[in-house]
Amino acid sequence: MRGDDSLAPHATGSRAPSYRAYLALAAAGFQRYATYRQATVAAVVTNSVFGFLRFAVMLAVIDAGTRTVAGYDNRQLATFVWAGQGLIGVVLLWALPEFAERIRTGDVITDLLRPIDPMSQLLAADLGRAGYAVLTRFVVPVVVGALVFDLYAPRRQVTYALFACSTLLATLVCFSCRYLVNAAAYWLLDVRGPQTAWTLTSGIFGGLYFPVWFFPDAMAIGLIVATPFPSVIQIPLDILVERGSPAVQLGLLGVQAGWVVTLLALCRWVQRRGERKLVIQGG
Amino acid sequence: MTVIEASGLRKEFTVRVKSGWLRRRTRIVAAVDGIALSVERGEMVGYIGPNGAGKSTTLKMLTGVLYPSAGQVRVCGLEPVPQRTRLALRIGVVFGQRSQLWWDLPLRDSFALLRHVYAVPATEHAGRLAHCRRLLDLDAFLDVPVRQLSLGQRMRGELTAALLHGPEVLFLDEPTIGLDLVSKQAVRAFLAALGAAGDTTILLTTHDLADIERLCRRLVVIDQGRIVHDGSLDELHARYGSRRRLVVDLDEPLAAPLALPGVTVESTQANGRRITYALDGTTAAGDLVSRLVEAAALRDISVLEPDIEDVVARLYTRQAAP
Known part of the structure; x- marks a missing residue:
């Protein structure tokens, strides 16, 4: 390298992006969302308003005799709804298909020209975004819910740690699913179809519109194990309201971890195929 | 030292043409049809041709985002597509019509992020940034989010972003497109200085021939996928009877x-x-x-x-x- 103030090329040598690159990308993801404060306010207000609506519907189905429904009591159900409203923002269940748009317009080639693959770039940024969402979009609905209703507080200390792990895994599962929807643009260009399918299935089978335990038990277990949707909303909330023993909770974490590994591997494979298509056919 | 080396480079695309109610005929179109190109270290080459001549396609093959249908290509001694991420550390690319900056971040933060993405030592980064700030007058808008920059400001940011990791080769795809006169001059003066320093190889595509006159001693003209001239501007004039x-x-x-x-x-x-x-x-x-x-x-x-x-x-x- 020459003097300090020149544009001389970097001396040829081994140089590879380190973990700092991912931290910096995550910080940028955090900062990006922190820039739009009004959007954050709008989102938490919306999530809170819908919290009232959803909880009102839930109360209507509670069995008057046992004061429970599908194994949840009144307080657990309140927590399920309000923490769920916060979780939507953390996992970012509904996001604009930005990456699909980059594929459609061809901007994705600038992502390919970086020394880090596009999926890792997006994942790091998404984790940064999720960090910001925990501080804003999760906290506000939970506080609102706690002020107005009697929420269920976990009895076991370890539940908090398990819930934190589960939320992280849920974020990764949700990221992967969204990524797959977006990557469909390599072949379809317009991803409104897959996007709509994801929105509907994740809401119905993921525990957002109602807990999956409202389905017959066999179906609920089948959904939890055999589909990734409950790993996004249902499992973290079941862990938070301590449905089942610590062993069951650990088992649920295992299910989530399994989906994370499977889906990230699938994302990587799809990205490779998509890149191959782009690189060989020229998009 | 040869930095860019291509021979028999060819890229075919399949085009489907409607030929009936439901029938489609497929046609193979060669966007790049057997290009041989050799660029030495420190050269500044103007790569021109009419719309659809195959300029961008060539550039994409050289940078590793498009796989050649046939032929050999090496940039910095690497095979662009299979070794794309390694090559990315050693080249800089500016597409006049696309942005590599983060839309929501101030320019300053985009640059800091690039330092980490390319693992550039802090002192090296600071030196290059200081240089660009001075030559491209970045200080006035360094803290403005990219989405609020004017096209001229953004392009100066793009150039800086492409150079902060000290690339050996800089690929510029229409870097002055849509710029006003003053911004064009600023970009040209900057590139002229970079070219004069002599250690960065520059390949420039443009439709603005003033760019070429000001900057490039060597001119490669491509038409319908083939190189029709490779030499100096004077040679071009002599050959075509200007x-x-x-x-x-x-x-x-x-x-x-x-x-x-x-x-x-x-x-x-x-x-x-x-x-x-x-x-x-x-x-x-x-x-x-x-x-x-x-x-x-x-x-x-x-x-x-x-x-x-x-x-x-x-x-x-x-x-x-x-």
Whole structure:
């Protein structure tokens, strides 16, 4: 390298992006969302308003005799709804298909020209975004819910740690699913179809519109194990309201971890195929 | 040292054409049709051609985002597509029509992020950034989010972003497109200085031939996927018969036309009192002037240098040299 103030090329040598690159990308993801404060306010207000609506519907189905429904009591159900409203923002269940748009317009080639693959770039940024969402979009609905209703507080200390792990895994599962929807643009260009399918299935089978335990038990277990949707909303909330023993909770974490590994591997494979298509056919 | 080396480079695309209610015919179109190119370290090469000639396709193959259908290509000794991420550390790319900056972040933060993404040592980064800030006048908008920058400001940011990791080769795809005159001049002056330093290899595609005149000693012209000229601008003029022109104003029309080798009358106006001669270089302009002075009373003369736009337009429309 020459003097300090020149544009001389970097001396040829081994140089590879380190973990700092991912931290910096995550910080940028955090900062990006922190820039739009009004959007954050709008989102938490919306999530809170819908919290009232959803909880009102839930109360209507509670069995008057046992004061429970599908194994949840009144307080657990309140927590399920309000923490769920916060979780939507953390996992970012509904996001604009930005990456699909980059594929459609061809901007994705600038992502390919970086020394880090596009999926890792997006994942790091998404984790940064999720960090910001925990501080804003999760906290506000939970506080609102706690002020107005009697929420269920976990009895076991370890539940908090398990819930934190589960939320992280849920974020990764949700990221992967969204990524797959977006990557469909390599072949379809317009991803409104897959996007709509994801929105509907994740809401119905993921525990957002109602807990999956409202389905017959066999179906609920089948959904939890055999589909990734409950790993996004249902499992973290079941862990938070301590449905089942610590062993069951650990088992649920295992299910989530399994989906994370499977889906990230699938994302990587799809990205490779998509890149191959782009690189060989020229998009 | 050869930095860019390509031979027999070819890229075919499949195009589907509607040929009936449901039937589609597939046609193979070669966007790049057997290109050989060799660029030495520190060279600044202008790569021009009409729309659809295959410029961007070549650039994409050289940077590793498009796989050649045939032929060999090496950039910095690497195979672009299989070794794309390694190559990314050693090249910089600016696409005039796309942005590599983070839309929501201030320019300053985009640059800091790039430092980590490319694992650039802090002092090296600071040195290069200081250099760009000075030459490209970035200070006024360093803290403005990219989405609020004007096109000229953004392009200066893009150039900086492409250079912060100290690339050995800089690929520029229409870097002055849509810029106003002042911004164009700023970008050109910056690139001229970078080229003069002599250690960054630059490949520039453009439709603005003033870019080429100002910056590139070597010019590669591509048309319909093939290289039709590779050499200096002067060689291009010589080859395609671009001519200097001499316009003379006389008091009276000439009694008899002048006969000098390599001199032709292009037009006469004002009843023969204004004559435009085209010179192919066989006879010097001075000789023509002295013959004219002998033959008639000369009132005014002006010499027109060959126009690059003209010669390139002729090249594009494939008008053969006379």
